[in-house]
Amino acid sequence: MYKPTLEYALQQDQEDKLSYLREQFHIPKDKEGNNWLYFTGNSLGLQPKRTQQYIQQELNDWAQYGVEGHFEGETPWLPYHEFLTEKMAKIVGAKPLEVVVMNTLTTNLHLLMVSFYQPTQKKYKIVIESDAFPSDRYAVQSQLKFHGFDVEEGLIEWKPREGEELLRIEDLEKIVEEQGDEIALLLIGGVNYYTGQYLDIKRIAKIGHAKNCIVGIDLAHGAGNISPELHDSGVDFAAWCTYKYLNSGPGSLAGLFVHEKHAYNKELPRFAGWWNHNKETRFNMRQPFDVMPGAEGWQLSNPPILSMAAIRASLDMFDEVGMEALRAKSEKLTGYFEYLISRIDTASIKIITPSNPKERGCQLSIQVKNADKSLHKKLTENNIITDWREPDVIRCAPVPMYNSFEDVFRMVEILKKLL
Numbered sequence: 270m271y272k273p274t275l276e277y278a279l280q281q282d283q284e285d286k287l288s289y290l291r292e293q294f295h296i297p298k299d300k301e302g303n304n305w306l307y308f309t310g311n312s313l314g315l316q317p318k319r320t321q322q323y324i325q326q327e328l329n330d331w332a333q334y335g336v337e338g339h340f341e342g343e344t345p346w347l348p349y350h351e352f353l354t355e356k357m358a359k360i361v362g363a364k365p366l367e368v369v370v371m372n373t374l375t376t377n378l379h380l381l382m383v384s385f386y387q388p389t390q391k392k393y394k395i396v397i398e399s400d401a402f403p404s405d406r407y408a409v410q411s412q413l414k415f416h417g418f419d420v421e422e423g424l425i426e427w428k429p430r431e432g433e434e435l436l437r438i439e440d441l442e443k444i445v446e447e448q449g450d451e452i453a454l455l456l457i458g459g460v461n462y463y464t465g466q467y468l469d470i471k472r473i474a475k476i477g478h479a480k481n482c483i484v485g486i487d488l489a490h491g492a493g494n495i496s497p498e499l500h501d502s503g504v505d506f507a508a509w510c511t512y513k514y515l516n517s518g519p520g521s522l523a524g525l526f527v528h529e530k531h532a533y534n535k536e537l538p539r540f541a542g543w544w545n546h547n548k549e550t551r552f553n554m555r556q557p558f559d560v561m562p563g564a565e566g567w568q569l570s571n572p573p574i575l576s577m578a579a580i581r582a583s584l585d586m587f588d589e590v591g592m593e594a595l596r597a598k599s600e601k602l603t604g605y606f607e608y609l610i611s612r613i614d615t616a617s618i619k620i621i622t623p624s625n626p627k628e629r630g631c632q633l634s635i636q637v638k639n640a641d642k643s644l645h646k647k648l649t650e651n652n653i654i655t656d657w658r659e660p661d662v663i664r665c666a667p668v669p670m671y672n673s674f675e676d677v678f679r680m681v682e683i684l685k686k687l688l
């Protein structure tokens with residue numbers, strides 16, 4: 270049904286009910302004022318134009334009210350994170366009780382492991398993907414060390430088979446079947462950052478739970494990209510950043526999910542601060558610690574409001590559009606991207622992302638023969654922003670909120686010439 274012409278691409282943009290959203294973002298430009306073709310929303314999402322206004326409002330309240338801004342103004346700071354919860358929960362398919370915005374992703378993973386990685390001498394190993402994001406790998410290694418275990422022995426890698434790029438769920442099944450009695454935790458990227466593969470997290474939860482392992486999911490590349498249905502999946506916990514597909518700005522705060530089944534368990538070990546203490550008595554100040562139920566019970570500090578304002582701006586956009594419409598466009602847009610690339614007659618590149626739309630988000634990972642990095646450099650010189658990931662992949666993410674069919678068409682035309 271796709272056609273390899275500019276007319277077709279323009280026609281698709283015209284028929285796209287979400288095309289109006291592009292106007293609501295700042296699209297980066299080169300020195301001559303030409304728009305970049307931006308394909309790195311998987312790394313840093315673009316800035317919604319409304320973000321400035323949301324942050325300005327909090328600056329104004331701070332100027333006008335000082336400390337009273339915690340209670341005054343349209344969006345008082347004391348309950349500010351609550352303004353984000355419901356919309357964030359919708360994006361990841363969770364109940365509001367299960368979600369909170371706080372800290373950064375790697376910090377949240379550590380706080381979650383404080384509670385959910387409770388190794389014994391026999392059951393202490395952790396499973397990650399062999400291509401896990403480095404921060405997740407380091408986090409897990411340091412947790413093993415912290416508990417006094419040997420990192421080499423404690424870390425199990427779920428690897429693609431010889432000659433393959435993608436992970437097979439049967440192989441995880443086999444690992445857990447054979448070594449489950451020694452495994453305490455599976456910590457898996459829901460959408461792998463390198464290949465773009467979207468794993469079946471419900472099935473992963475089943476596999477892990479069958480052997481009494483805790484299952485945690487890193488959704489950095491999933492949140493705002495796919496619909497993970499966290500609650501129904503049954504995973505124990507999850508965390509994700511908001512500066513990738515959730516367009517909330519560099520280094521912005523992260524999301525955290527703890528499944529309802531753990532919401533009222535006050536016995537879980539956890540670190541504490543005044544922000545996970547019962548809201549009702551928090552300011553009585555001399556009370557013994559009384560933990561809040563749900564995901565809020567993992568907060569420690571009062572949060573940076575300016576960063577949360579940017580998240581609120583973005584979540585309002587997601588809420589107006591809905592993940593369902595975004596996913597529908599995304600499947601079509603990435604499908605078109607794949608179609609155009611597959612028509613290029615060359616042996617120098619290969620898409621390693623699954624071709625089944627149910628097994629990927631918007632990103633396509635293009636493997637370059639002989640790890641020739643110069644192709645990425647040439648794309649950049651031609652105003653096409655993608656990213657290179659060692660050893661040999663160019664990651665490209667047409668994002669349904671702001672990328673167009675025309676972007677995709679023009680990108681592939683240039684790619685074709687460069688090849």
Ligand SMILES: *Cc1c(COP(=O)(O)O)cnc(C)c1O
Binds near residue numbers: 402404
């Ligand atoms: C982006 C990303 C990170 C980054 O972690 P921060 O704590 O936000 O710096 C970690 N893990 C994965 C899987 C990521 O994609």
